[in-house]
Amino acid sequence: MTEARDGETDSAANKAAAEPRHAPRRTLFGVELVPAVVVLLTLVSGGLTMSLYFKQYGPTQQTDPGVAATVVTAASDGTVALLSYSPESLDKDFATAKSHLSGDFLSYYNDFTQRIVAPAAKQKSLKTTARVVAAALSELRPDSAVVLLYVDQTTTSKDSPDPAMSTSSVLVRMARVNGNWLIVKFDPI
Protein backbone atom coordinates (compact mmCIF):
# COMPACT_ATOMS: atom_id res chain seq x y z
CA MET A 1 0.00 0.00 0.00
CA THR A 2 2.69 2.45 1.05
CA GLU A 3 4.86 1.22 -1.77
CA ALA A 4 2.18 1.77 -4.39
CA ARG A 5 1.55 5.36 -3.27
CA ASP A 6 5.23 6.12 -3.18
CA GLY A 7 5.62 4.91 -6.75
CA GLU A 8 2.70 6.99 -8.00
CA THR A 9 3.92 10.17 -6.38
CA ASP A 10 7.35 9.75 -7.84
CA SER A 11 6.16 9.06 -11.35
CA ALA A 12 3.85 12.03 -11.22
CA ALA A 13 6.55 14.32 -9.98
CA ASN A 14 9.58 13.08 -11.77
CA LYS A 15 10.26 10.09 -13.97
CA ALA A 16 13.91 9.93 -13.03
CA ALA A 17 13.01 8.93 -9.52
CA ALA A 18 10.11 6.69 -10.51
CA GLU A 19 12.01 3.40 -10.46
CA PRO A 20 13.96 3.31 -7.29
CA ARG A 21 14.34 -0.49 -7.48
CA HIS A 22 16.04 -0.39 -10.85
CA ALA A 23 18.01 2.83 -10.75
CA PRO A 24 19.34 4.25 -7.50
CA ARG A 25 18.24 7.79 -6.66
CA ARG A 26 20.78 10.35 -7.84
CA THR A 27 22.50 11.92 -4.93
CA LEU A 28 25.34 14.35 -4.47
CA PHE A 29 27.14 14.45 -1.12
CA GLY A 30 24.22 12.53 0.32
CA VAL A 31 21.60 15.06 -0.86
CA GLU A 32 18.97 13.91 -3.29
CA LEU A 33 19.47 15.82 -6.51
CA VAL A 34 15.96 16.19 -7.89
CA PRO A 35 14.27 17.75 -4.83
CA ALA A 36 17.34 19.87 -4.15
CA VAL A 37 17.33 21.22 -7.71
CA VAL A 38 13.59 21.91 -7.54
CA VAL A 39 13.97 23.86 -4.29
CA LEU A 40 16.97 25.74 -5.64
CA LEU A 41 15.19 26.62 -8.89
CA THR A 42 12.13 27.82 -6.98
CA LEU A 43 14.24 30.09 -4.79
CA VAL A 44 16.38 31.42 -7.65
CA SER A 45 13.43 32.11 -9.97
CA GLY A 46 11.48 33.69 -7.12
CA GLY A 47 14.41 35.92 -6.19
CA LEU A 48 14.95 36.96 -9.79
CA THR A 49 11.28 37.82 -10.24
CA MET A 50 11.23 39.91 -7.04
CA SER A 51 14.37 41.82 -7.94
CA LEU A 52 13.13 42.50 -11.49
CA TYR A 53 9.81 43.70 -10.12
CA PHE A 54 11.28 46.16 -7.66
CA LYS A 55 14.33 47.30 -9.63
CA GLN A 56 12.96 47.47 -13.18
CA TYR A 57 9.26 46.94 -13.53
CA GLY A 58 8.18 49.43 -10.87
CA PRO A 59 10.20 52.39 -12.24
CA THR A 60 9.30 51.43 -15.83
CA GLN A 61 5.60 51.40 -15.00
CA GLN A 62 5.87 54.76 -13.26
CA THR A 63 7.13 56.32 -16.49
CA ASP A 64 4.83 54.63 -18.99
CA PRO A 65 2.82 56.51 -21.67
CA GLY A 66 -0.20 56.77 -19.37
CA VAL A 67 1.84 58.60 -16.74
CA ALA A 68 3.41 60.76 -19.46
CA ALA A 69 -0.04 61.92 -20.61
CA THR A 70 -1.07 62.63 -17.01
CA VAL A 71 2.05 64.74 -16.41
CA VAL A 72 1.59 66.78 -19.61
CA THR A 73 -2.07 67.44 -18.75
CA ALA A 74 -1.16 68.44 -15.18
CA ALA A 75 1.55 70.83 -16.45
CA SER A 76 -0.82 72.41 -19.00
CA ASP A 77 -3.66 72.82 -16.51
CA GLY A 78 -1.30 74.23 -13.89
CA THR A 79 0.23 76.72 -16.33
CA VAL A 80 -3.18 77.93 -17.50
CA ALA A 81 -4.27 78.35 -13.88
CA LEU A 82 -1.05 80.19 -13.05
CA LEU A 83 -1.33 82.69 -15.91
CA SER A 84 -5.08 83.32 -15.95
CA TYR A 85 -6.79 85.74 -13.59
CA SER A 86 -9.23 88.59 -13.62
CA PRO A 87 -9.69 91.33 -11.03
CA GLU A 88 -13.20 90.27 -10.00
CA SER A 89 -12.15 86.73 -9.08
CA LEU A 90 -8.55 87.18 -7.94
CA ASP A 91 -8.77 85.20 -4.70
CA LYS A 92 -10.47 82.29 -6.39
CA ASP A 93 -8.00 82.37 -9.31
CA PHE A 94 -5.00 82.41 -6.99
CA ALA A 95 -6.44 79.58 -4.91
CA THR A 96 -6.94 77.50 -8.05
CA ALA A 97 -3.39 78.21 -9.16
CA LYS A 98 -1.98 77.31 -5.74
CA SER A 99 -3.57 73.89 -5.90
CA HIS A 100 -1.26 73.15 -8.86
CA LEU A 101 1.95 74.27 -7.15
CA SER A 102 4.33 72.90 -4.57
CA GLY A 103 7.59 73.56 -2.75
CA ASP A 104 9.60 76.77 -3.07
CA PHE A 105 7.65 77.82 -6.12
CA LEU A 106 4.42 77.81 -4.10
CA SER A 107 5.95 80.16 -1.50
CA TYR A 108 7.35 82.36 -4.26
CA TYR A 109 3.96 82.50 -5.99
CA ASN A 110 2.21 83.36 -2.74
CA ASP A 111 4.60 86.22 -2.10
CA PHE A 112 4.60 87.45 -5.70
CA THR A 113 0.82 87.50 -6.11
CA GLN A 114 0.29 89.23 -2.75
CA ARG A 115 2.86 91.96 -3.31
CA ILE A 116 2.76 92.58 -7.05
CA VAL A 117 0.06 90.83 -9.04
CA ALA A 118 -2.96 91.46 -6.81
CA PRO A 119 -2.46 95.28 -6.43
CA ALA A 120 -1.64 95.67 -10.13
CA ALA A 121 -4.58 93.56 -11.27
CA LYS A 122 -6.98 95.55 -9.12
CA GLN A 123 -5.53 98.95 -9.97
CA LYS A 124 -5.37 98.44 -13.72
CA SER A 125 -8.25 95.96 -14.06
CA LEU A 126 -5.75 93.51 -15.44
CA LYS A 127 -7.33 90.49 -16.96
CA THR A 128 -5.26 87.78 -18.53
CA THR A 129 -6.10 84.45 -20.09
CA ALA A 130 -3.51 81.84 -20.97
CA ARG A 131 -3.77 79.05 -23.48
CA VAL A 132 -1.38 76.19 -24.07
CA VAL A 133 -0.93 75.76 -27.83
CA ALA A 134 1.55 72.87 -27.67
CA ALA A 135 2.95 70.67 -24.94
CA ALA A 136 5.59 67.96 -24.94
CA LEU A 137 7.27 65.86 -22.31
CA SER A 138 10.97 66.58 -22.10
CA GLU A 139 11.95 64.34 -19.22
CA LEU A 140 10.15 61.79 -17.07
CA ARG A 141 11.34 60.04 -13.93
CA PRO A 142 9.21 58.21 -11.38
CA ASP A 143 8.98 61.31 -9.15
CA SER A 144 9.85 64.26 -11.37
CA ALA A 145 9.33 65.50 -14.90
CA VAL A 146 10.02 68.43 -17.23
CA VAL A 147 7.41 69.59 -19.74
CA LEU A 148 7.96 72.04 -22.59
CA LEU A 149 4.96 74.28 -23.23
CA TYR A 150 4.15 76.89 -25.87
CA VAL A 151 1.84 79.40 -24.20
CA ASP A 152 -0.25 82.20 -25.68
CA GLN A 153 -1.45 84.85 -23.27
CA THR A 154 -4.14 87.44 -23.94
CA THR A 155 -4.16 90.48 -21.67
CA THR A 156 -6.58 93.36 -21.37
CA SER A 157 -6.46 96.29 -18.96
CA LYS A 158 -8.19 99.59 -18.26
CA ASP A 159 -5.41 101.41 -20.16
CA SER A 160 -5.47 99.10 -23.18
CA PRO A 161 -8.85 97.45 -23.55
CA ASP A 162 -7.82 95.88 -26.84
CA PRO A 163 -6.54 92.35 -26.16
CA ALA A 164 -2.77 92.16 -26.34
CA MET A 165 -1.38 88.79 -27.30
CA SER A 166 1.96 87.58 -26.08
CA THR A 167 3.63 84.29 -26.78
CA SER A 168 6.13 82.41 -24.70
CA SER A 169 7.77 79.07 -24.20
CA VAL A 170 8.09 77.59 -20.76
CA LEU A 171 9.96 74.68 -19.26
CA VAL A 172 7.85 73.48 -16.36
CA ARG A 173 9.39 71.17 -13.79
CA MET A 174 6.89 68.87 -12.12
CA ALA A 175 7.16 66.77 -8.99
CA ARG A 176 4.92 63.99 -7.78
CA VAL A 177 3.57 64.96 -4.37
CA ASN A 178 1.23 62.47 -2.70
CA GLY A 179 0.29 61.03 -6.08
CA ASN A 180 -0.40 64.43 -7.68
CA TRP A 181 1.85 66.07 -10.25
CA LEU A 182 2.52 69.65 -9.17
CA ILE A 183 4.59 72.49 -10.59
CA VAL A 184 7.80 73.12 -8.64
CA LYS A 185 9.64 75.29 -11.17
CA PHE A 186 8.49 77.55 -13.97
CA ASP A 187 11.16 78.80 -16.37
CA PRO A 188 10.21 80.89 -19.41
CA ILE A 189 12.80 80.30 -22.13
Add this chain to the structure above:
Amino acid sequence: MTPKSKAEAMALVAEAEAEAAEAEALAAAARARARAARLRREALVLGDTVEDADEPVGRRSRMASMPMASMFAKPAAIILILGFAGASGYMVWKHQDATRQQQRTAALVAGAKQGVINLTSLNFDRAKEDVQRVIDSSTGEFRDQFQQRAADFIRVVQESKAVTEGTVNGAAVESMGEHSAKVLVCATSRVTNKPDAKDEPRTWRLKVTMADDGGQYKMSKVEFVP
Protein backbone atom coordinates in the same frame (compact mmCIF):
# COMPACT_ATOMS: atom_id res chain seq x y z
CA MET B 1 -12.89 -66.48 11.37
CA THR B 2 -10.12 -68.69 9.99
CA PRO B 3 -6.47 -68.24 10.96
CA LYS B 4 -5.94 -67.37 7.48
CA SER B 5 -8.63 -64.83 7.66
CA LYS B 6 -7.20 -63.65 10.99
CA ALA B 7 -3.83 -63.17 9.39
CA GLU B 8 -5.59 -61.45 6.58
CA ALA B 9 -7.35 -59.26 9.04
CA MET B 10 -4.05 -58.34 10.68
CA ALA B 11 -2.64 -57.42 7.35
CA LEU B 12 -5.65 -55.28 6.59
CA VAL B 13 -5.23 -53.47 9.91
CA ALA B 14 -1.57 -52.85 9.18
CA GLU B 15 -2.48 -51.56 5.75
CA ALA B 16 -5.10 -49.25 7.19
CA GLU B 17 -2.61 -47.96 9.76
CA ALA B 18 -0.08 -47.38 7.08
CA GLU B 19 -2.61 -45.48 5.00
CA ALA B 20 -3.54 -43.37 8.00
CA ALA B 21 0.10 -42.58 8.67
CA GLU B 22 0.58 -41.63 5.06
CA ALA B 23 -2.43 -39.31 5.20
CA GLU B 24 -1.12 -37.78 8.38
CA ALA B 25 2.26 -37.21 6.81
CA LEU B 26 0.67 -35.58 3.76
CA ALA B 27 -1.33 -33.27 5.96
CA ALA B 28 1.73 -32.37 7.95
CA ALA B 29 3.62 -31.73 4.75
CA ALA B 30 0.82 -29.49 3.50
CA ARG B 31 0.84 -27.60 6.75
CA ALA B 32 4.56 -27.28 6.55
CA ARG B 33 4.32 -26.01 2.97
CA ALA B 34 1.68 -23.49 3.95
CA ARG B 35 3.81 -22.29 6.83
CA ALA B 36 6.81 -22.10 4.58
CA ALA B 37 4.83 -20.02 2.09
CA ARG B 38 3.66 -17.71 4.85
CA LEU B 39 7.19 -17.31 6.13
CA ARG B 40 8.43 -16.64 2.64
CA ARG B 41 5.78 -13.99 2.19
CA GLU B 42 6.67 -12.38 5.46
CA ALA B 43 10.31 -12.63 4.60
CA LEU B 44 9.63 -10.82 1.30
CA VAL B 45 7.78 -7.99 2.98
CA LEU B 46 10.52 -7.79 5.58
CA GLY B 47 13.13 -7.76 2.84
CA ASP B 48 11.34 -4.85 1.15
CA THR B 49 11.17 -2.97 4.35
CA VAL B 50 14.85 -3.50 4.92
CA GLU B 51 15.63 -2.38 1.40
CA ASP B 52 13.46 0.73 1.84
CA ALA B 53 15.28 1.56 5.01
CA ASP B 54 18.23 2.49 2.79
CA GLU B 55 16.30 5.58 1.69
CA PRO B 56 16.63 8.76 3.71
CA VAL B 57 14.60 8.48 6.85
CA GLY B 58 13.47 12.10 6.79
CA ARG B 59 11.83 11.85 3.39
CA ARG B 60 10.05 8.64 4.29
CA SER B 61 8.69 9.97 7.55
CA ARG B 62 7.61 13.25 5.92
CA MET B 63 5.80 11.28 3.27
CA ALA B 64 4.07 9.21 5.88
CA SER B 65 3.00 12.21 7.92
CA MET B 66 2.06 14.50 4.99
CA PRO B 67 0.97 12.35 2.08
CA MET B 68 -0.92 15.21 0.38
CA ALA B 69 1.93 17.68 0.71
CA SER B 70 4.44 15.25 -0.73
CA MET B 71 2.15 14.43 -3.61
CA PHE B 72 1.74 18.07 -4.64
CA ALA B 73 5.06 19.57 -3.56
CA LYS B 74 6.97 18.92 -6.76
CA PRO B 75 4.22 19.80 -9.27
CA ALA B 76 3.45 22.92 -7.27
CA ALA B 77 7.11 23.89 -7.24
CA ILE B 78 7.37 23.36 -10.98
CA ILE B 79 4.26 25.49 -11.62
CA LEU B 80 5.75 28.16 -9.34
CA ILE B 81 9.07 28.09 -11.22
CA LEU B 82 7.28 28.39 -14.57
CA GLY B 83 5.19 31.25 -13.20
CA PHE B 84 8.25 33.10 -11.95
CA ALA B 85 10.04 32.52 -15.26
CA GLY B 86 7.03 33.83 -17.19
CA ALA B 87 6.69 36.92 -15.00
CA SER B 88 10.42 37.62 -15.28
CA GLY B 89 10.30 37.27 -19.06
CA TYR B 90 7.35 39.66 -19.27
CA MET B 91 9.10 42.26 -17.11
CA VAL B 92 12.35 42.01 -19.08
CA TRP B 93 10.37 42.44 -22.31
CA LYS B 94 8.53 45.47 -20.91
CA HIS B 95 11.79 47.00 -19.76
CA GLN B 96 13.45 46.44 -23.13
CA ASP B 97 10.44 48.01 -24.81
CA ALA B 98 10.70 51.07 -22.58
CA THR B 99 14.46 51.30 -23.14
CA ARG B 100 13.95 51.16 -26.92
CA GLN B 101 11.36 53.90 -26.64
CA GLN B 102 13.73 56.06 -24.60
CA GLN B 103 16.52 55.57 -27.12
CA ARG B 104 14.14 56.50 -29.92
CA THR B 105 13.03 59.62 -28.07
CA ALA B 106 16.66 60.63 -27.48
CA ALA B 107 17.51 60.09 -31.17
CA LEU B 108 14.47 62.12 -32.26
CA VAL B 109 15.28 65.02 -29.95
CA ALA B 110 18.95 65.00 -30.96
CA GLY B 111 18.05 64.94 -34.67
CA ALA B 112 15.51 67.75 -34.31
CA LYS B 113 17.92 69.90 -32.28
CA GLN B 114 20.70 69.48 -34.83
CA GLY B 115 18.33 70.20 -37.71
CA VAL B 116 17.08 73.41 -36.09
CA ILE B 117 20.64 74.52 -35.24
CA ASN B 118 21.58 73.98 -38.89
CA LEU B 119 18.55 75.96 -39.91
CA THR B 120 19.27 78.92 -37.61
CA SER B 121 23.08 79.04 -37.85
CA LEU B 122 23.96 80.61 -41.17
CA ASN B 123 27.14 82.32 -42.28
CA PHE B 124 26.96 84.63 -45.31
CA ASP B 125 30.55 83.65 -46.11
CA ARG B 126 29.70 80.03 -46.63
CA ALA B 127 26.00 80.23 -47.37
CA LYS B 128 26.11 77.42 -49.90
CA GLU B 129 27.61 74.90 -47.50
CA ASP B 130 25.28 75.94 -44.71
CA VAL B 131 22.23 75.56 -46.92
CA GLN B 132 23.49 72.20 -48.12
CA ARG B 133 23.79 71.15 -44.48
CA VAL B 134 20.15 72.03 -43.95
CA ILE B 135 19.20 69.97 -47.02
CA ASP B 136 21.26 67.06 -45.70
CA SER B 137 19.42 67.08 -42.40
CA SER B 138 16.00 67.13 -44.09
CA THR B 139 13.89 64.63 -45.92
CA GLY B 140 10.58 64.36 -47.75
CA GLU B 141 8.37 67.39 -48.19
CA PHE B 142 10.57 69.87 -46.37
CA ARG B 143 13.68 68.78 -48.25
CA ASP B 144 11.93 69.20 -51.61
CA GLN B 145 10.61 72.65 -50.74
CA PHE B 146 13.89 73.83 -49.32
CA GLN B 147 15.83 72.54 -52.29
CA GLN B 148 13.57 74.43 -54.69
CA ARG B 149 14.17 77.70 -52.88
CA ALA B 150 17.82 77.05 -52.05
CA ALA B 151 19.21 79.49 -54.64
CA ASP B 152 17.04 82.37 -53.38
CA PHE B 153 17.81 81.50 -49.81
CA ILE B 154 21.56 81.45 -50.44
CA ARG B 155 21.36 84.89 -52.05
CA VAL B 156 19.40 86.33 -49.12
CA VAL B 157 21.94 84.98 -46.65
CA GLN B 158 24.86 86.31 -48.68
CA GLU B 159 23.28 89.76 -48.97
CA SER B 160 22.55 89.94 -45.25
CA LYS B 161 26.30 89.92 -44.52
CA ALA B 162 25.31 88.30 -41.25
CA VAL B 163 26.54 85.41 -39.26
CA THR B 164 23.81 83.95 -37.11
CA GLU B 165 24.16 81.38 -34.41
CA GLY B 166 21.26 79.27 -33.25
CA THR B 167 20.84 77.75 -29.85
CA VAL B 168 18.13 75.38 -28.67
CA ASN B 169 16.41 76.41 -25.44
CA GLY B 170 14.26 73.37 -25.11
CA ALA B 171 13.18 70.37 -27.13
CA ALA B 172 10.74 67.55 -26.45
CA VAL B 173 8.81 64.92 -28.36
CA GLU B 174 5.14 65.90 -28.61
CA SER B 175 3.83 62.77 -30.31
CA MET B 176 5.33 59.67 -31.82
CA GLY B 177 4.14 57.49 -34.65
CA GLU B 178 5.65 54.37 -36.08
CA HIS B 179 7.85 56.10 -38.66
CA SER B 180 7.60 59.76 -37.72
CA ALA B 181 7.28 62.03 -34.72
CA LYS B 182 6.53 65.63 -33.86
CA VAL B 183 9.13 67.44 -31.81
CA LEU B 184 8.76 70.86 -30.24
CA VAL B 185 11.98 72.85 -30.52
CA CYS B 186 12.28 76.28 -28.99
CA ALA B 187 15.34 78.00 -30.45
CA THR B 188 16.97 81.42 -30.45
CA SER B 189 19.09 82.84 -33.23
CA ARG B 190 21.55 85.68 -32.63
CA VAL B 191 23.59 87.74 -35.03
CA THR B 192 27.18 87.29 -33.89
CA ASN B 193 29.22 89.39 -36.34
CA LYS B 194 27.64 92.77 -35.62
CA PRO B 195 28.07 93.71 -31.97
CA ASP B 196 26.08 96.91 -32.38
CA ALA B 197 23.37 95.22 -34.40
CA LYS B 198 19.87 96.38 -33.73
CA ASP B 199 18.69 92.87 -34.58
CA GLU B 200 17.40 91.46 -31.35
CA PRO B 201 17.87 87.76 -30.78
CA ARG B 202 14.90 86.03 -32.30
CA THR B 203 13.15 83.21 -30.55
CA TRP B 204 11.40 80.60 -32.60
CA ARG B 205 8.71 78.26 -31.45
CA LEU B 206 8.96 75.37 -33.86
CA LYS B 207 7.14 72.14 -34.36
CA VAL B 208 9.37 69.83 -36.35
CA THR B 209 8.13 66.61 -37.90
CA MET B 210 10.90 64.05 -37.98
CA ALA B 211 10.85 61.10 -40.33
CA ASP B 212 13.01 58.02 -40.57
CA ASP B 213 15.34 58.33 -43.55
CA GLY B 214 17.52 55.25 -43.88
CA GLY B 215 17.86 54.71 -40.14
CA GLN B 216 18.39 58.41 -39.41
CA TYR B 217 15.78 60.88 -38.25
CA LYS B 218 15.56 63.94 -40.47
CA MET B 219 13.25 66.95 -40.66
CA SER B 220 10.33 66.36 -43.00
CA LYS B 221 8.30 69.39 -41.95
CA VAL B 222 9.08 72.56 -40.01
CA GLU B 223 6.16 74.58 -38.68
CA PHE B 224 6.41 77.94 -36.95
CA VAL B 225 4.10 78.25 -34.02
CA PRO B 226 3.39 81.99 -34.10
